[in-house]
Amino acid sequence: MSQDWSPGGDHEAFTQWALENGVVANGVTPARFPGRGLGMRATRKIKRGEAVVQVPTSVILTLASVPETFRSKFPEGTGTQAMMAAFLTHGDEEQLEKYQLWFKTWPPRQDFEETLPLLWPRELGGLAWPDSSAASNAGLASLPNFLPPCISGRWNTISPGPRTKKYESVHQNLMAEQERRLRKSWESVISVLPDTDWRSFSYYWLILNTRSFYWVEADQEPPEDRNDAMALLPFADYFNHSDIEVIPGQCDVKFDSNEYTLRATEDYNEGDEVYMSYGSHPNDFLLAEYGFYLDKSSSDCVYLDDIIFRDLSSPDKQEELSLNQYYGEYRVHADGVCYRTEVAASLVYMEEEDWRNHVLEGSTKGMDVKKLTAVIGGWLQTYITEAEATIKSIEEAEETNAVIQAHHAKAQSLRRRWAQIKNICETALKEISL
Numbered sequence: 001m002s003q004d005w006s007p008g009g010d011h012e013a014f015t016q017w018a019l020e021n022g023v024v025a026n027g028v029t030p031a032r033f034p035g036r037g038l039g040m041r042a043t044r045k046i047k048r049g050e051a052v053v054q055v056p057t058s059v060i061l062t063l064a065s066v067p068e069t070f071r072s073k074f075p076e077g078t079g080t081q082a083m084m085a086a087f088l089t090h091g092d093e094e095q096l097e098k099y100q101l102w103f104k105t106w107p108p109r110q111d112f113e114e115t116l117p118l119l120w121p122r123e124l125g126g127l128a129w130p131d132s133s134a135a136s137n138a139g140l141a142s143l144p145n146f147l148p149p150c151i152s153g154r155w156n157t158i159s160p161g162p163r164t165k166k167y168e169s170v171h172q173n174l175m176a177e178q179e180r181r182l183r184k185s186w187e188s189v190i191s192v193l194p195d196t197d198w199r200s201f202s203y204y205w206l207i208l209n210t211r212s213f214y215w216v217e218a219d220q221e222p223p224e225d226r227n228d229a230m231a232l233l234p235f236a237d238y239f240n241h242s243d244i245e246v247i248p249g250q251c252d253v254k255f256d257s258n259e260y261t262l263r264a265t266e267d268y269n270e271g272d273e274v275y276m277s278y279g280s281h282p283n284d285f286l287l288a289e290y291g292f293y294l295d296k297s298s299s300d301c302v303y304l305d306d307i308i309f310r311d312l313s314s315p316d317k318q319e320e321l322s323l324n325q326y327y328g329e330y331r332v333h334a335d336g337v338c339y340r341t342e343v344a345a346s347l348v349y350m351e352e353e354d355w356r357n358h359v360l361e362g363s364t365k366g367m368d369v370k371k372l373t374a375v376i377g378g379w380l381q382t383y384i385t386e387a388e389a390t391i392k393s394i395e396e397a398e399e400t401n402a403v404i405q406a407h408h409a410k411a412q413s414l415r416r417r418w419a420q421i422k423n424i425c426e427t428a429l430k431e432i433s434l
């Protein structure tokens with residue numbers, strides 16, 4: 001009789017294929033974990049640092065696996081993800097034959113539609129795509145915003161402060177960046193292969209987004225855009241994420257021209273789920289990019305930039321922050337706010353000259369802890385008010401809106417995420433008030 005964690009026939013057949021093709025599984029096997037799909041289960045005690053999976057480069061799927069005759073159709077500068085997703089959509093059966101058992105283990109498109117906000121209905125913050133009933137995203141701004149601001153860039157209770165400078169942020173306004181990347185890939189592919197099917201292409205693009213590993217060919221320099229350094233690794237793509245702290249110098253993943261090696265970053269007992277860390281990502285990033293978030297995570301945080309720039313809206317003050325390398329990326333963790341946030345808060349109440357001397361030379365003239373706490377406390381309270389208003393509006397929509405009712409699990413997931421956000425801000429508020 002099969003146990004409840006048993007992965008099922010397709011996964012067993014694929015595992016057999018992987019082992020026959022040189023993949024080494026050292027104490028781990030694919031298994032089902034409720035709420036996480038497939039993952040890796042320890043078949044014995046595992047010690048931190050042990051190599052648990054090794055994948056030979058002969059079976060990994062990289063841009064180099066895409067035949068030159070296919071790649072050469074695309075203009076220079078076309079992204080790796082776009083070309084690989086196009087190959088998976090169009091590549092001839094013979095070329096892809098050897099991977100068929102692997103492809104059967106991947107989640108269906110329906111799973112992405114359930115879990116990834118960018119494919120959700122517009123009422124829940126999703127976007128218009130070529131297969132949507134809505135032709136464009138016009139009118140989105142008039143709907144209530146249920147997604148966290150780090151994902152949607154939108155707020156219900158405030159207008160974000162202006163940004164007079166550009167800066168790179170990996171964890172804010174996530175959906176706009178995802179949309180930009182996916183649309184760019186789509187446009188470059190249909191310009192070359194106009195008969196490409198959107199649903200297949202976007203499926204493989206999302207498979208690459210959620211299952212790929214960092215990879216650079218042995219003889220090549222790392223590309224400027226990290227997204228161009230990707231490969232799909234059969235079998236290794238079963239690992240689920242946990243917020244494990246990777247000890248510096250003890251890499252959990254390593255590759256060379258022969259193989260990709262994944263090491264355990266913790267001790268495990270037989271029957272435990274063995275995780276890998278996808279990176280120190282806040283929950284909003286995990287939700288937007290991977291379609292899940294963690295109940296507890298020391299990497300979780302939210303950003304105050306939109307709130308802070310309301311109080312520091314003048315171009316002069318923004319110039320001051322920028323010149324001193326303190327422009328943007330203002331984080332709140334449950335244990336308080338980051339130093340950048342404190343520096344920005346000081347600029348609200350200090351004379352500019354005192355602030356500059358403080359930032360550049362450590363002068364304490366003009367500093368006032370009470371005023372600092374009041375400014376930061378006000379910012380955190382603004383976020384808490386937003387969380388409370390959004391939770392209320394999700395609850396109301398669950399009573400009154402048929403679309404939200406039909407997508408109850410998604411609405412509940414957002415409601416729980418907003419409760420986490422409120423808790424982060426409240427805990428941080430207590431910390432700074434001590």
Ligand SMILES: C[S@@+](CC[C@H](N)C(=O)[O-])C[C@H]1O[C@@H](n2cnc3c(N)ncnc32)[C@H](O)[C@@H]1O
Pocket residue numbers: 035036037038039105106107115210211237238239240241242289290291292293
């Ligand atoms: C690399 S795959 C891992 C294998 C995947 N669970 C499966 O069933 O094929 C990444 C995807 O697994 C899921 N996932 C990873 N870690 C998770 C976690 N801690 N909790 C819930 N889902 C998780 C998410 O759907 C994510 O997009």
